[in-house]
Amino acid sequence: MPEPLLPLIVDSDALERVLGRDDLLVVDVDDQATYAERHVPGAVHLDYESLVDKQPPAGGLLPGDAQLGAVFSALGLSAGTHLVAYDSEKNSRAARLLWTLDMIGHRAFSLLNGGLSAWLAGGHPTESGAASPTPTRYRVDSHGPVRADKSYILAHLGDPDVVLLDARSPAEFAGDDVRAARGGHIPGAVNIDWQLAIDAAQPPRLRPADELRALLAAAGVTPDKEVIVYCQTHHRSSHSYIVLKSLGYPRIRGYDGSWSEWGNDPATPVET
Secondary structure: OOOOOOOOOOOOHHHHHHHOOOOOEEEEEEOOHHHHHHHHHOOOOHHHHHHHHHEEOOEEEOOOHHHHHHHHHOOOOOOOOOOOOEEEOOOOHHHHHHHHHHEEEEEEEEEEHHHHHHHHHHHOOOOOOOOOOOOOOOOOOOOOOOOHHHHHHHOOOOOOOEEEEEOOOOOHHHOOOOHHHHHHOOOOOOOOOOHHHHHOOOOOOOOOHHHHHHHHHHHHOOOOOOEEEEOOOOOOOHHHHHHHOOOOOOEEEEEEOHHHHHHOOOOOOOEE
8 A cells, every 4th residue: 555645734934845736635624704714725625514414403413325425525525635624623533534534445645734824824825716626526435434323323322442532521421411302411420620731722633643542541541442432413523533643543433413412312312
C-alpha cells in the first residue's frame, strides 16, 4: 500500500505545501456563509446535513449508500483522492465526514489540526466565493467495521473487551442535562467530554499525543479493547473517533444513533 499523501492529523504548513495537487480534495464543512467569506484556497463546501439521516427521534444516522454516493460524487471525490476536512467549530463536523469515509472504506483522509482557526492564525492564504468541483461517479458499495448499532451495543453490554466512551458533557452523562425522553448514559459507559482532547489555547488544536493517551487510559480506554464512541447524534463523538484513530487504537466504532436513539427507546437500559 502506498504511503498516504498526508498524515491523519495534518498541520496548516504541510497542507499549504500540497495545495493544487490533482489527487488532493480539501473540504470545508462550515456553514455556507462562513465558507463564502473565506476558506482554504480550492476548498469545496459540504453541507453537514447531507452526511446524516434523521429518523425521529433518532438523528445523526448514517445515510444510505445511494445518498452518500451522490454526496461524494458532487464533491468530486474519486478512489485515488486524498481528502482533507476542516471546519471552524473545533472540527467536529469535519470529523463526522472522516468517520463516514472510514465507514465506506475510503481511508485516504486527514483532519486539518485546529481547523480554519489554525489556518488563519498561521497567516495562510484564503479565498472567497465558491469553488465548482468537477463531479465524479463515486460508488459506495462496502462498509467497514467502524459502526455500532443499538443491537450491537446491547449484545456487548458488560463485555470486558469492549468499552463505551460517552463523549457528551458531564451533565448529559449524569442525567442532569436531558436531551431525550430519558437522561443518563448507556450502562457501563465512561465519560470523556470530547472537548478535553482539544488544547484550551487558541487556535483549538489537539492536545499532544502523550496527554491524550494519559487522559484515555485514566478512564480505562486502552488500545487492547474495542472502543465504541457515542454522544447525542455521533457529531461530537466523531471527533473522539478520529482522536482514537490518530493514536493508533485498532478497534473503534461509532454509534451513529447515539443518545437520540438510545435515550428515546423505553426498552434500552439506562444508568445515571
